[in-house]
Amino acid sequence: MNLYLAATYIRDARYGRNGQFETDDNSVRLYNLYNHWLPKGVAYFFILLLLALAIFEKPAVPGLEIEYYVTMPMEVICLIVIGSRLFHLRRFSPGKTFYSDKKNLVVMATMIVVVIDMISYIALVNSGQAMYAYRWSRPLRALLLVNITEGRQIRRAFRNIRRTLPDILNVLVLFFLSIALFALMALKIFERRPELRLYTDDSPYFKHYGDIYFQLYVLVTTANSPDIMMPAFDSNKWFSLFFIVYLVVCLYLFMSIILAVIYKNYRKHLKNEIKKSVFIKRFKLLRAFDELKEQVEGKSVVTEKTWNAVMKEVLPNRTHVYYSLLWMVLDKDVNGYIDKKMFLQVADLLNVEVSEVRNQKHLIEKYYPHIYNSSISIAVRQVVMHKFFRYFFDLAIVVNAFFIGFNLDEAEWFFLSVFTCEIILKLYTYGFREFCRRFWNIFDFIVISAAFIATVIEAALEELQYSRETLDVLLVLRILRLLKLVGSIDRFKIIIGTLTNIAPSMFTYGGVLFVFYYVFAIIGMEVWGTMLSGDPNVSFCNNSNLNGSEFARDHYCNNNFSDILTAFVLLFELMVVNQWHDILWYFFSAWARLYFVAFHLLVVIVVLNIFLAFILEAFMLESSLSTGKFSNAVEEKIKEMGMWVSKKPLQEQLPVEHVQIEAPQSVLVDNIEVHPSPTPPPAENETAEAADVVPEMKERRPRADTGLRFRIARRGTRKTEILLQRMFESELLHEEGQEMPTTENEIEEMEPEEIRPTPLTLDNVT
Amino acid sequence: MNLYLAATYIRDARYGRNGQFETDDNSVRLYNLYNHWLPKGVAYFFILLLLALAIFEKPAVPGLEIEYYVTMPMEVICLIVIGSRLFHLRRFSPGKTFYSDKKNLVVMATMIVVVIDMISYIALVNSGQAMYAYRWSRPLRALLLVNITEGRQIRRAFRNIRRTLPDILNVLVLFFLSIALFALMALKIFERRPELRLYTDDSPYFKHYGDIYFQLYVLVTTANSPDIMMPAFDSNKWFSLFFIVYLVVCLYLFMSIILAVIYKNYRKHLKNEIKKSVFIKRFKLLRAFDELKEQVEGKSVVTEKTWNAVMKEVLPNRTHVYYSLLWMVLDKDVNGYIDKKMFLQVADLLNVEVSEVRNQKHLIEKYYPHIYNSSISIAVRQVVMHKFFRYFFDLAIVVNAFFIGFNLDEAEWFFLSVFTCEIILKLYTYGFREFCRRFWNIFDFIVISAAFIATVIEAALEELQYSRETLDVLLVLRILRLLKLVGSIDRFKIIIGTLTNIAPSMFTYGGVLFVFYYVFAIIGMEVWGTMLSGDPNVSFCNNSNLNGSEFARDHYCNNNFSDILTAFVLLFELMVVNQWHDILWYFFSAWARLYFVAFHLLVVIVVLNIFLAFILEAFMLESSLSTGKFSNAVEEKIKEMGMWVSKKPLQEQLPVEHVQIEAPQSVLVDNIEVHPSPTPPPAENETAEAADVVPEMKERRPRADTGLRFRIARRGTRKTEILLQRMFESELLHEEGQEMPTTENEIEEMEPEEIRPTPLTLDNVT
Structure with a gap:
């Protein structure tokens, strides 16, 4: 019975980690160190530093250029850190798994390539061949971000993209064939009409097949929408029919189908991913069970003694009372042991938030009870809890918006103090802890204090005639205060609530976009970095070819690849799609077209x-979950045993109006808005563990009835991923008979259930 | 027992009609006449004529203008026809239902308003006040199209839109609030910077709050994407952050949420609509059952005699053998009667296609058997059935595409004859009936014969130097032949198959768009119809205000409201969204902005x-149906009884290669591609009835084993609506206990099951 090893497995199950390690003590210890937040944070920092080097390398952001003999040592340090993390991983990984894991190989290969690139660059520069010296390996840096173990969520998104691609490919091929057909028609129709061979600005219209094809492709992005039609339309109105049919087919129909195919596949792969994380959870728990099991009455079980011992390893910061509480839930028939089936629910149980239920006393009440319970104080609290108190401040926000809009700055201090008062009063009435439980209160608090600080600084700076850039930032902070308005309307809270639920996953897609942006930006900088100057004093962007072009006319000179930040802005403009053919007018070579079509296909489509x-x-999930089908076995049990903080359904997430002022605290506990459960996503999440360890646990001994209760998050405030697991868990339970993948790698590489159509090959196309 | 009435109910159930009528003989006869295709077709014709009058009325399409004293009598005739159809409906409708039906009231009100408009127009014109004479009622004409009983599908789509609106409203209000907040920020940031007050073309940048707000709204449509950013970006690159954050929030996030909310509601309402049509079906069948039932052994049942009698009314063109066949399926325990439960499946049964199974002889085989069965003929057929035959012609299409692309017109006749040969050979081998069963064969046939005719005419016209417009049309027909290529690649067939499945519903949305277009176009024509001239010889579109504007520079003069066709093109351009602020540059009054925001919100969003x-x-439906969960009770029964045309799963929809040439016809029957079942959608569908009546039924007596078999459509070729009914039918069966709506109006007005959030009112917003 190896408690340390079992505790590691349980922690893995709880956080959905899928690390593989040798089971000797040393390896397990290394594994736990590997998953510690500090080495992880260090690795992340150096990867980001490596990526950030693009800001300083040539072509650098103006004013920040650093010579290569400074950036390269930094790069080497970053590589050493990443390499040592990889070495750390190697130390505890079982023999083959390290080298059979593609992501490790990718990281190693990337590092080798980067080193070769650095050496050849130094060699070229120092041998006087600086004009041939390119840092061509720089786009590969993004690979490190994706393939390092920490980039799990991003890697998952990439895997999703990779698996969806074959299915979209069919539609894309059909799409490109359609464009080809339409282009052929356009060629045939317009080549007979010499009067149609010119645009209105005398540039050639529909020059040749390739040009028509590209123009029609741009038309699908709608970027040249009426312009491309106008010459034909001016000559004969019926020509518009061609473009309308084209847009209906290629824009409205094909783009919808592409979305439909992607959505269909997304759901398929989502289910697979979720299944995978459930498998990981069970797999790890089974291993832990195998470590902890004893033979009682001929059955393999875990006894309470073992439980308490292993819990001390898993959650050293929690008290014995907490362990007993968990045990009470698990050992329902009170026979002193739990079997394998119950043990498999440990991870879910650990992810249920536990809090101390007790009549929490307001700090003021505690130290100055006669003041807090005086009639004036009660009256104040009564006022604060009244709904008109809220209405008044909602109105104040609206009025404030008008004052800001009409530049009536004199009232600024007045509004600020009004809102500050609101917060102080709420703090006084509800107490700090209750106040902080409500998301919108914290939001208000941050917004108002930011505005307060901003206004103070602004007042100070106005005296000093400080730079306007700083003032702008402060001004924005001040206006953000109006966001309070959104928080004060319930139905917006619901939308925002859903958004905050899915925010972590949204950031994943932000990461994916960043990877694509980084690669494309670096390539663009290397190829077209020096072609243009954004200097407004230079005419035609310092490029005489642009004389008379639309690019120069529209003053697009700053849309260039001169440094990585500008390149990111340019790529963002391309992602928005409008005017991209104009933005890129100045380098319409075949390669440039390929570059942008690739960007458009990958990023936009x-x-x-x-x-x-x-x-x-x-x-859709939100709506299917509101039917309440997916409640968890563990939660059911906790409810059965009456060991949870009962929460009446809150019609509104507002200060509870029906609370009698006579005993506000004790009733409040039953009516408080529930703090979203910090059940972490299966990925590593350090903060979650920290959040679980409620500090007061250590200080105060709970009372006889343990004083601990489980806090079950309301639907809608749960993490999406947890909900998804629930959704498919019922399905998985039905498939008990089915064999489970036995090694971690098998799980990682699990394919979606449905048989995918055979990929498009030359053989089955013809 | 009223057979005629019962037959009417059964027909209603079969076609999903929900008409209400008095049950006296005269009313039922009127009801059946009302649903006959001829009066329906006449009504449609006159509604379309009424709508088409906009082409001839001022401002008319150039050259087609007709004076009001000609168009108005036509309009009156149209109104009389529509009115008489309404009168017809009134004749057989039960007392209250006619006037309690909103759509009848809308049609009547519209007609009255139109008459008033006509009278006042004539009065104004004849009293010399022609400048005040507007035909302001014309946009209302679209209401007739929506509200006449024939516009059922369109009305359903409108109901869906109406019901979805309250849910989107929340998001839209939040969306507009966000823009307001961002606009306030922009105002605050940019008003301090006088150097930023001008666009590069010296027009004012971010003039005032209203202007900023509108500019930011346009930015969400991406139409002014980089331009609006460029002045700020040129002054300080960090300003781009403002626009990027804005676009991420308002474009990527909000637009996604709007789609998500719409999708969620769409599914909810879809389920409701389908439920409704299942209810209608059952309701009508129950009524028919009540008419036909007899008491046998104390149970209410329908006897075979009654069945045959009523079937003669329902399907007078079918033979007695067919009625017996249906009876065999229904009366499974052969006791001579069917109960209510079985009777409820009659509608589904009637919608299963029935065809005669017999060794169909090729015409040539029939009349010249020695030729058809000669060794040469068999060899030819063997060649045609070989896969290389197909490959050869696929290759020919690709080669042909290149020939067309490179203008090698000499080979035109060669390719045409090659493809004609292909069709003749296929016709010879498979026989006309088999040939026609396959969609892609018919497609080929049409495309090739069109191209053939086109080429012949072209050759003739070239001699005569005929107008190029005609040639263009013919040329397009010729190029369309290349679509054969798409049909020859299997995986594209699947996508196209799905598309053809959903095509009827797509046309519904086309109808919805048409209604919006019509209303907006007429309004636009009345307000801005005469502002611009598209004549290229007039500078600045005949409007000196446009001197130097982007509108004139881009030669957008033809984007105007001068007639309804041009207006439609303009609205299409607005729907595509790009450049709309430039297209509309010339009338940027507040009303114009409102007009376009309304159009954008309604049509695009x-x-x-x-x-x-x-x-x-x-x-999504396609994928969930491929799991095969939703097979119908009737189909199951037919399969059980072995009374269906067995179809081995066709790996490919190609000429069957594994058929032995010795007995091609008899085996072919088992392998033929299944003709999509013409089960009509619940809406009235006249052609479906016609299709069901297989002509040879009348001529030939089927043999002893009846010779009739049911043809069950393969999954994927079924109508989407039928599939949807299946999907929810199982759910509905579980709710047997639940009371059904008892009157037709109740069904029509059924609300979605889920409780919708209370609509946004002033009370709950504040």
């Missing part, structure tokens, strides 16, 4: 549509 | 997103 599919699924 | 939701759902 694939990634943004997957993001859209994600949002769609998240909203 | 609501209708197009609902269309997208429809496509998404159709694709």
Whole structure:
């Protein structure tokens, strides 16, 4: 019975980690160190530093350029850190798994390539061949971000994209064939009409097949929407029919189908991923069970003694009372042991938030009870709890918005003090702890204090005639205060609530976009970095070819690849799609077209549509969960045993109006808005563990009835991923007979259940 | 026992009609006449004529203008026809239902308003006040299209939109609030910077709050994407952050949420609509059962004699053998009667296609058997059935595409004759009937014969130097032949198959769009119809205000409201969204902005997103149906009884290669691709009835084993609506206990099951 090892497995199950390690003590210890937040944080910091080097390397952000003999040592340090983390991983990984894991190989290969690139760059520069010296390995840096173990969520998103691609490919091929057909028609129709061979600005219209094809592709992005039609339309109105039919087919129909195909596949892969994390959880728990099991009455079970011992390893910061509480839930028939089936629910149980239930006394009440319970104080609290108190401040926000809009700055201090008063009064009435439990209170608090600080600084700076840039930032903070308005309308809270639920996953897609942006930005900088100058004093962007071009006319000179930040802005503009053919007018070579079509296909058509599919699924999930089908076995049990903080359904998430002022605290406990459960997503989440360890646990001995209660998050405030697990868990339970993958790698590489259509090959196309 | 009445109910159930009528003979006869295709067709014709009058009325399409004293009598005739159809409906409707039906009231009110408008117009014109004479009632004409009983599908789509609106409203209000907040920020940031007060073309940048607000709204449509950012970006690169955050929040996030909300609601309402049609079906069948029932052994049942009698009314063109066949399926325990439960399946049974199974002889085989069965003929057929035959012609299409692309017109006749040969050979081998069963064969046939005719005419016209417009049309027909290529690649067939499945519903959304377009176009024509001239010889579109504007620079003069066709093109451009602020530059009054924001919100944000939701759902449905969960009780029974045309799963929808040439016809029957079942959608569908009546039934007596078999459509070729009914039918069967709506109006007005959030009112917003 190896408690330390079992505790590691349980922790893995709880956080959904899928690490593989040798089971000797040393390896397990290394594994736990590997998962500690500090080495992880260090690794992340150095990867980000490596990526950030692009800001300082040539072509650098103006004013921040650092010579290569400074950046390269930094790069080497970053690589050493990443390499040592990889070495750390190697130390505890079982023999083959390290080298059979593609992501480790990718990281190692990338590091080798980067080193070769650095050496050849130094060699070229120092041998006087600086004009041939490119840092061509820089786009590969993004690979490190994706493939390092920490990039799990991003890697999952990439896997999703990779698996969706073959299915979209069919539609894309059909789409490109359609464009080809329409382009052929356009060629045939317009080549007979010499009067149609010119745009209105005398540039050639529909030059040749390739040009028509590209123009029609741009038309699908709607970027050249009426312009491309106008010459034909001016000559004969019926020509518009061609463009309308084209847009209906290629824009409205095909783009919808692409979204549909992506959505369909997204759901398929989502289910697979969730299944995978459930498998990981069970797999780890089974291993832990095998470590802890004893033979009682001929059955393999875990006894209470073992339980308490292993819990001390898993959660050293919790008290014995907490362990007993968990045991009470698990050992329902009070026979002193739990079997395998119950043990498999340990991870879910650990993820249920536990809090101390007790008549929490307000600090003021504690130290100055006669003041807090005086009639004036009660009256004040009564006023604060009244709904008109809220209405008054909602109105104040609206009035404030008008004052800001009409530049009536004199009232600024007045509003600020009004809102500060609101917060102080709420703090006084509800107490700090209750106040903080409500998301919108914290939101208000942050917004108002930011505005307060901003206004103070602004007042100070106005005296000093400080730079306007700083003032702008402060001003924005001040206006953000109006966001309070959103928080004061219930039905917006629901939308925002859903959004905050799915926010972590949204950041994942932000990460995916960042990877694509980084690669494309670096490539763009290397190829077209020096072509243009954004200097407004230079005419035609310092490029005489642009004389008379639309690019120069529209003053697009700053849309260039001169440094990585500008390149990111340019790529964002391309992602928004409008005017991209104008933005890129100045380098319409075949390669440039390829570059942008690739960017458009990958980012706009694939990634943004997957993001859209994600949002769609998240909203659909919300609605199917509101039917309450997916409640968890553990939660059911806790409710059965009456060991949970009962929460009457809150019609509104507002200060509880029906609370009698006579005993506000004791009743409040039953009516408080529930703090979203910090059940962490299966990925590593350090903060979650920290949040679980409620500090007062250590200080105060709970009372006889343990004083501990489980806090079950309301539907809608749960993490989406947890909900998804629930959704498919019932399905998984039915498939008990089915064999489970036995090694971690098998789980990681699990394919979606449905048989995918055979990929498009030359053989089955023809 | 009223057979005629019962037959009417059964027909209603079969076609999903929900008409209400008095049950006296005269009313039922009128009701059946009302549903006959001829009066329906006449009504449609006159409604379309009424709508088409906009082409001839001022401002008319150039050259087609007709004076009001000609169009008005036509309008009156149209109104009389529509009115008489309404009168017809009134004749057989039960007392209250006619006037309690909102759509009848809308039609009557519209007609009265139109008459008033006509009278006042004539009065104004004849009293010399022609400048005040507007035909302001014309946008209302679209209401007739929606509210006449024939516009059922469109009305359903409108109901869906109406019901979805309250739910989107929350998001839209939040969306507009966000823009307001961002606009306030922009105002605060940019008003301090006088150097930023000008666009690069010296027009004022971010003039005032209203202007900023509108500019930011346009930015959400991406139409002014980089331009609006460029002045700020040129001054300080960090300002781009403002626009990026804005676009991420308002474009990527909000637009995704709007789609998600629409999709969620679409599914909810879809389920409700389907439930409704199942209810209608059952309701009508129950009524028919009540008419036909007899008491046998104390149970209410329908006897075979009654069955045959009523079937003669329902399907007078079918033979007695067919009635017996249906009876065999229904009366499974052969006791001579069927009960209520079985009777409820009659509608489904009637919608299963029945065909005669027999060794169909090729015409040539029949009349010249020695030729058809000669060794040469068999060899030819063997060649045609070989897969290389197909490959050869696929290759020919690709080669042909290149020939067309490179203008090698000499080979035109060669390719045409090659493809004609292909069709003749296929016809010879498979026989006309088999040939026609396959969609892609018919497609080929049409495309090739069109191309053939086109080429012949072209050759003739080239001699005569005929107008190029005609040639263009013919040329397009010729190029369309390349679509054969799409049909020859299996995986594209699947996508196209799905598309053809959902095509009827897509046309519904086309109808919805048409209604919006019509209303907006007429309003636009009345207000801005004469402002611009598209004549290229007039500078600045005949409007000196446009001197130097972007509108004139881009030669957008033809984007105007001068007639209804141009207006439609303009609205299409607005729907595509790009450049709309430039297209509308010339009338940027507040009203114009309102007009376009309304159009954008209604058409782009609501209708197009609902269309997208429809496509998404159709694709998701395809995937959930491929699991085969939703097979119908009737189909199961037919299969059990072995009374169906067995179809081995066709790996490919190609000429069957594994058929032995010795007995091609008899085996072919088992392998033929199944003709999509013409089960009509619940809406009235006249052609479906016609299709069901297989002509040879009348000529030939089926043989002893009846010779009739049921043809069950393969999954994937079924109508989406039928599939949807299946999907929810199982759910409905579980709710047997639940009371059904008892009157037709109750069914029509059924609300979705889920409780919708209370609509947004002033009371709960504040």
